[in-house]
Amino acid sequence: MGEYTTNIAIAFIMAPFFIVLGALPFVERQYRIFGRVGVWSGIVAAAMVLYVCAIVAFTLFPLPTITDEAVFCASRASLAHPQLDLFASIDDIATVGQQAFLQVFFNFLLFVPLGFFLKYRYRKGLVFTVLAGFALSLTVEFTQLTGDWGLYPCPYRLFDVDDLLTNTVGTAVGWVLAVPLLKVLPAAWPRPRADTAPPGLVRRGLGNLLDLALWWLLAGVAWVGLELAGVTSELVSDLVLYVIGFVVLLGIPLLRRDRSGPGRASLHLALVGGRGRLAVLIRFAVFWLPFVVLFAFEAVLLIALLAVAHLVVVLVRTDRRSIAGLAAGTRTVTRAVALDDPPDALEFPERWLADR
Incomplete structure (x- = not known):
């Protein structure tokens, strides 16, 4: 659990910076389209920023330190070849136990918000949402396979086809959960107004x-x-x-x-x-x-x-x-x-x- 809690902490540390950085285009767009910034829509947007930070944290961190490139890559030689055996994680759970289960569970859980936001905020259909989840998961896996796109001399995390499956299923489940919640949650976008009153x-x-x-x-x-x-x-x-x-x-x-x-x-x-x-x-x-x-x-x-x-x-x-x-x-x-x-x-x- 230590690595997961560390990544969650990293996401919360990154979020305020990116919320401030993203505030300008977000707020400008809200005023340009709706003439106001709704409190709830702002909360939803901040939650989305936090989610993006979580994706980055779980994809890249913790970043390993290289003291000797040859030793670094030799110790991770098994990660250079992608794991392409579908459902191999089930065997890992049977042999390794809780740690393997938690890895599969967190991979599933990490993509649930993506499906939820695509349905709740952007009203996307299930097919689009599943394809988007698969595309993002594939990007994450290739980031790991290429050593953060060449920033590292070799991969330090494994490309696993089961991750593609669990991430995509998590996205679909998030979309399904959003369907009934649409009836009880406030609108993700504020009601428009003319915005002609003197600004406070x-x-x-x-x-x-x-x-x-x-x-x-x-x-x-x-x-x-x-x-x-x-x-x-x-x-x-x-x-x-x-x-x-x-x-x-x-x-x-x-x-x-x-x-x-x-x-x-x-x-x-x-x-x-x-x-x-x-x-x-x-x-x-x-x-x-x-x-x-x-x-x-x-x-x-x-x-x-x-x-x-x-x-x-x-x-x-x-x-x-x-x-x-x-x-x-x-x-x-x-x-x-x-x-x-x-x-x-x-x-x-x-x-x-x-x-x-």
């Missing part, structure tokens, strides 16, 4: 946090790339951090019609009023630039006080305008209002609501 403080705040999160995620990826390239200069790392910050927080809003960063844009927030790109520059200078400068000096207390000051101004004003909005002469509205861009589910209901 939570939505606006989340937009800023998503911009900030994207900045740091991209900087983290860049730092990993520098590390792999052998660049260890702290000056270069800091320069990369701030360049990415300026691109995300200033460059992208200057180029977009809605004048929003990627995080705010994913929530379909837009700016109206002010003098075009000049307003974007003013907002950046008033809002983001002081935070960037204080961060450079590691003035954590001043950063917190500045954030509180911005929040207090918004809360005390009846129109909920921010300091940056007042300085630039802008207001935050929804994309539907600023660009006359209603949600697709209202503009093309026959396309999006027929099977929801």
